[in-house]
Amino acid sequence: MNKVCANAGAAIVGISNEMTLMLGGFGLCGIPENCIAALVKSGVTGLTCISNNAGVDDFGLGLLLQNRQIRKMIASYVGENAEFERQMLSGELEVDLIPQGSLAERCRAGGAGIPAFFTPAGYGTEIAEGKEVREFNGKPHILEAALTADFAIVKAWKGDTLGNLIYKGTARNFNPVMAMAGKITIAEVEELVEPGELDPNYIHTPGVFVQRIFQGAKFEKRIEQRTVRSRS
Amino acid sequence: MNKVCANAGAAIVGISNEMTLMLGGFGLCGIPENCIAALVKSGVTGLTCISNNAGVDDFGLGLLLQNRQIRKMIASYVGENAEFERQMLSGELEVDLIPQGSLAERCRAGGAGIPAFFTPAGYGTEIAEGKEVREFNGKPHILEAALTADFAIVKAWKGDTLGNLIYKGTARNFNPVMAMAGKITIAEVEELVEPGELDPNYIHTPGVFVQRIFQGAKFEKRIEQRTVRSRS
Amino acid sequence: MLDRNQIAQRIAQEVKNGWYVNLGIGIPTLIANYVPEGISVEFQSENGILGMGPFPFEGEEDADLINAGKQTITARPGAAIFDSAISFAMIRGQHINLTVLGAMEVSQNGDIANWKIPGKLVKGMGGAMDLVASAENIIVAMMHTNRKGDSKILKQCTLPLTGVGCVKKVVTNMAVLEVLGDGFRLLERAPGVSVAEIREATAARLVIEGEVPEIAF
């Protein structure tokens, strides 16, 4: 089975209207830029997108929002995007906010065959509404369900043709857990290599979780908050 | 806070009778040999040991069994040990057998603040007796509880003085999940280095999970099933 | 009658290109030797490796590289190592395409018993319960009857179960059987073994449709 796709356009074949997608990344760090661009070009619409953030107005998932391709957003923090705000307030966009740790764990659970788990996060808040509460060790917890997606789209630093992935720095974030949770997982990488070039001991995502892989044409890697110190 | 201990004897200080220990390793691969030797020497008794296997008669946890230091064994497979068999049949040793994947996930859950989760493993078997059953996606699952331990004892390849660990090959196995689940986690490593010598991108166990670390005096690394092919 | 190697060889025919496969201890382990040329398969061992290769050459054994049977192995180019939680995430999450394991008993509704004989020493289930509860495609490799000649292909298992309603296919020394729920369909018979002999050795309901071909290699 050949997992290698020629480009982002070939990698997203099969993503159609009304599907649920997971997209890796935290802020603009470690997002699958090339696939997002291809999705914009494809014009697919009615998407449910699961991603920690919703990008900024002119980059990341913001591009899909501008283009009105997202029907529902499942995220933990969406405060960097004016178009998102407009669509949410007007009711065009459905929004489901989930605590960040629960989002990560629910994706992992979806990939790991754990349909539900108890967590203390959100107990006593509106997040817990309608959810089962149970006490463990004297502390109340709520039951959270696994998340899966028709397609998970992740971005890695290096990958081999078998789908093994290595991420770089904090661009790792949600990518490994989402890679586990896609019915089909697409990985875009900065460098695609042959099997044997990556050390088996340092693979972050084993290839079994990845169905399609390609080397991205280019990575802008925009920085959201450039903070520096002086050399004084 | 200095995490570095001079040797195994110093590292196991505080482990006392009737405590619950987790010990990493699969078979004899990746077991904390030096700490086991120190535990034998210490004479501590009445231990509950959580470990995938129980060693062989004269190595690994078998040494603690020979010495009658284990009261209860929680494991997934214990078929390599005649003394274990004798103690179990005579009723001297209490045994709790857990499916291997549930054992790993229960340790991880213990370390991750997830008190319980649903898994399909063991449904319809005696493992499910007394456990809550719930259907998800048309498939029955059972509720399994997190495991934690007074001390978790793991073995890594390299570690730094902050407790960051890297394992080698399949000696990784249960070590990372158990490292997360110990109230106090002790790591014995083949090579102890200074902070900065391990690449942050390839740390398997972040130092936050490790409270004590030392370089083992020697590692026998016994092979249980030596299988080879001819060079013909 | 097939021998252990031939059972493995027959099961190897079921493997498709690009599959991820978990092989249990015993006969299943032998399957790796018989995967047809042109079929690329990655073997997972639940202690934490994907891309398991053949046994090492003598003198090249590495104590830190073993399979779930505790045997020394090698890693193929493109292998990946992971911890036990991720390993069973792969299994439970149904990322493995095929699981092959041995059994003491299989029943016609797909139940399997392979971990415990009451009154005898219990060695533990290892990863078997996770594997059978999760895998979508489970093939059992075993002898058709036990040493006393009693059928291991049953209407109902008598031993403590490892998993319920999970086995899809059984390959024995006598036959290839498909689990139907209320019986086994006899798909193929071992060279020289008659349908009557298989019927005789099978305690479960056997469904036979038309001519039953011999297993071909």
Place this chain on the structure above:
Amino acid sequence: MLDRNQIAQRIAQEVKNGWYVNLGIGIPTLIANYVPEGISVEFQSENGILGMGPFPFEGEEDADLINAGKQTITARPGAAIFDSAISFAMIRGQHINLTVLGAMEVSQNGDIANWKIPGKLVKGMGGAMDLVASAENIIVAMMHTNRKGDSKILKQCTLPLTGVGCVKKVVTNMAVLEVLGDGFRLLERAPGVSVAEIREATAARLVIEGEVPEIAF
């Protein structure tokens, strides 16, 4: 009155040697600048790094190395990178010794509200709900009153909660307060701020025992 930096400086006094600390966005981020010499602390950022260092020198920014505030950062020697699930495993599993975050309201039973104002745009809770539900040691850093002069130190929160009964201590521009359950104990007051002024600015029950010392740096 303390300014934002002084609030951070006061909280930095709470940090003990060897601790792992998670700092929220805003005032908490400033704490890293005031950790006393001789105190070794590892900072965790919930997007996936332990051992966060200072901002990079200009020209050395790495888009692949940011903190939870999306700011470019550096990694200290001995840092570790991990995924979001492991990051919150650390948090939920109580491996982090201290969490400091901002708040809109804190109540005397330790409830905190810091993520949502009904009728206003909701940006989301990010990792705050996981942090406050899990951490054993939570300090809130905030202004004592809002822009209208209303107390943010309440008998009961009016805004949607982020977590219940979790805050241990509050450091504001006016005072250091300990959460008692049925009130706040006034531990210290900002230089030049009187007990009466603090009482005036506090809607919650305030417990004052003996002389209340000024915050010292």
